[in-house]
Amino acid sequence: MASNPHAIVPAHLAVQAMRDNGYKNAAYAIAELMDNAIQAGATQVELLCGEKKKFVNQRGRSCIHQIAVLDNGCGMDTDVLRLALQFGNGTHLDEDKHTGIGKFGMGLPSSSVSQCQKVDVWSWQNGVENALHTYLDLEEIKQQRLTEVPEPEFKPIPEVWRRVGKSFDKTGTLVVWSRLDRCIWKTGSAIIDNSELIIGRMYRKFLESGQVSIRMLAFDLDNPGTVIVPPKEALPNDPGYLIAKTSCPAPFDNKPMFQPWEGDSEYEWTYPIEFRGKSHEVKVRFSYAKEEARAGQNPGSLPHGQHAAKNVGISIVRAGRELELDQTLVIKYDPTERWWGIEVEFPPSLDDLFGVTNNKQSARNFAELVKFDIESLLKDGTTISQLKEEFQENEDPRGPLLDIIQKIDSQLNIIRRLLKAQTKGTRSGNKRHTGPVAEQVATAATEERKKEGHVGQSDRDESKPKEIRQTEITETLRDQGVTETQAKDLAAKTINDGLKYTFAEADLETAAFFSVKPRGGAIIVTLNTSHPAYDKLVEVMEKDVDNVDAETLRTRLSNSLEGLKLLLMAWARYEDEQPDGRRRQAAQDTRVDWGRIARQFLELEE
Structure with a gap:
């Protein structure tokens, strides 16, 4: 057959160009066929990988030879089947009516030629024995012997597919790829292993709802009874991990992670x-x-x-x-x-x-x-x-x-x-320390101050029952952004160990480096992890030191010292910006009072 010499794009060249349509790999190309199946109302879809023994240097190995996708959808009549193999044509092109996963009329032919040189399609609407068949063959198109989709004709489905497929129903479609020259995976096992994760993720909603099941199998084409990859059902793969039963390994295979x-x-x-x-x-x-x-x-x-x-x-x-x-x-x-x-x-x-x-x-x-x-x-x-x-x-x-x-x-x-x-955990009890932890020291120092007559707002709640105090501390920590488990553990430790102070770390929506909350008879100090001072003073010192060289440790200490200096200079600037009079005097008095309490706490640790 002669092609139109004045065609804007010669058909045989256009089809060759469409081989580079950009499918990431065979799994994404296979998904196009599954899209068509689901659009056609299929409840069962199968990925069937047929291998054959190939001899290289007198050594035989099994390689992928044909890939098929079988479904029990509504099937196609002669006209629709012919349309389905035309590039850019199809039955789901009407934008106003379109609601399903198909649309572009490119899926079957473009995905097929991206992986293979020949695609055969059988489809039936009244029993498998009445299957219609047509095909595309790139070699025939290249030689311009095939210029249009062949008229579908009745043709028996090869026995090999009848033997391995389980979804042959009164209606359905079988697509077979052969002369696979662009599939990067060379075995049925590789195709299924790589496709399972991707296909499970693509169709997770359909799989979870039971709208469709996807069966995968690899077998020997010369001996269909020889199974290379036992049949397996694709499980949902949810990247949001909110679906209960998925392909995620235990212990989250049957509950959301x-x-x-x-x-x-x-x-x-x-x-x-x-x-x-x-x-x-x-x-x-x-x-x-x-x-x-x-x-x-x-x-x-x-x-x-x-x-x-x-x-x-x-x-x-x-x-x-x-x-x-x-x-x-x-x-x-x-x-x-x-x-x-x-x-x-x-x-x-x-x-x-x-x-x-x-x-x-x-x-x-x-x-x-x-x-x-x-x-x-x-x-x-x-x-x-x-x-x-x-x-x-x-x-x-x-x-x-x-x-x-x-x-x-x-x-x-x-x-x-x-x-x-x-x-991040908490700041108490889980760090190595050669002496009493800071919370214990501060608690002892506070007891001394109370004997001297200094009263704090938190002291009045010390008489409450322990259970109530623990609940109040837990709720406050949780409201600050501490996780539920950490909040409960930290509150329990504070009450059981008789501590006056507890430290936590959370992302606080404030410009302050830390917050102070008197609750349940304790004083909760929460470090603001989003404040630059946290990185400079806290996080740099929390990092593991067991396998760190001396130079790295010196750098950390230097950064921590710089951070401390900057904090003090920030306070100095705060005082400097206060107008003369009561506000400036109040800032200076606060610095002196804080310094006096800090001295008492630090001296007690020594």
């Missing part, structure tokens, strides 16, 4: 968007690790921690199906990043706003906007509303996404500080 972030009363934040004259909803969900997930030494090296390390980023979900795990905001060098989860879910009607690509692997507009430093754009008093108006004036469609990005950025900062507090 994370908890919803409830900083705004609920973990799901719904944002209404007006786009093209219609109202749409975008949902953003936040989660973070439970304390038990991070308990013990180096939890990131445990199986559940390693699993979380493979799911770092913002999960972008379209119509219940994940497009990608965007890592733009991830701090790559920080292992703590594995312990938070963010999910952004939007309907297909917002595809153009989010910039969904044809291969459904990313939301381009969203990803590009995440990279922007929005705070730098809000300088000189510019508001988000003004910035959105500027986007609108420039006909930039991304304006409505600004609020969402800013929300994610601010919320993520809060969650990161909370995660930092989870592992």
Whole structure:
């Protein structure tokens, strides 16, 4: 057959170019076929990997030879089957009617040619024995012997697929890839191992709800009874770790590893968007690790921690199906990043706003906007509303996404500080110390001051029952941002050991370096971990010293001394800025009184 010599893009060259459509790997290409199956109402989908023995230097090894995806969806008639193999065509192109996970009419042909040179499709609507068949063959297209999708015809499904597939129903579709020349994984085992995590994450909502099950199997094509990878069902892989039964290793295989972030009363934040004259909803969900997930030494090296390390980023979900795990905001060098989860879910009607690509692997507009430093754009008093108006004036469609990005950025900062507090522990009882711990010394010094007639606000609560005092201390610590477990442990130790003081660490929304709260007969001192003085004076000294060289220790001590000097100079400047009169005198008196009490506390330690 002769091609049109005046075609803008010769068909055989266009198809060759489409082989480079940008699928990240075979798992993402396979997902396109699963999209079609789910769109067709399938409740069962199978990934079947057929291997054959290949001899290299007289040594035989089993390699992937064909890949098939089988489903029990509604099947296709002649017209639809032919459309399905046309690039850019399909039955889900009407934007007004579109609500499902398909849309672009590119999935089947483009994903197939990205991995193989030939794709065969069988589909049936009235029993497997009535299956229609058609195909695409890149060699025939290259030689211009195939210029259009062949007319579907009745053709029996090869017996090998009938033997290994379990989802052959009254209706369904079977897609088979052969002459695999671009699949980076060379065995059925590698394909299934790598696909299981990705596919489980992409379709986690469908798998969790039971809407669809995905079976995976690798076998010998020459001897279908020989199983290479036993049949396995894909489990949900939730990067937000809020689903109970998932592929996460024990002890979190049957219970959520994370908890919803409830900083705004609920973990799901719904944002209404007006786009093209219609109202749409975008949902953003936040989660973070439970304390038990991070308990013990180096939890990131445990199986559940390693699993979380493979799911770092913002999960972008379209119509219940994940497009990608965007890592733009991830701090790559920080292992703590594995312990938070963010999910952004939007309907297909917002595809153009989010910039969904044809291969459904990313939301381009969203990803590009995440990279922007929005705070730098809000300088000189510019508001988000003004910035959105500027986007609108420039006909930039991304304006409505600004609020969402800013929300994610601010919320993520809060969650990161909370995660930092989870592992900080408390300041009492868990540090090596050659003498009495500071809390014990301060308690003894306070008793001496009480004998001298000095009365504190906290003293009046010492007569309360221990249970009430412990509850009050626990609640105060928790309100300060200390985790539940740490708050309970610290309160119990304070009461049981008869301590007057207790130290904690938390991210405080104040400019102060520390807070002082008299509660339950005790004085709670909470260090503000977000204050620069914390890094200079506290954290630098808390770090492990067992395997640190002398020069590093000297640097730490020097930094700590510099931090102390800066604090004292800051106080000096505070006094210097006070106007002459009562305020300046009050500041000077406060410095003297504090110094007098500090001397008493420090002398007692000696």
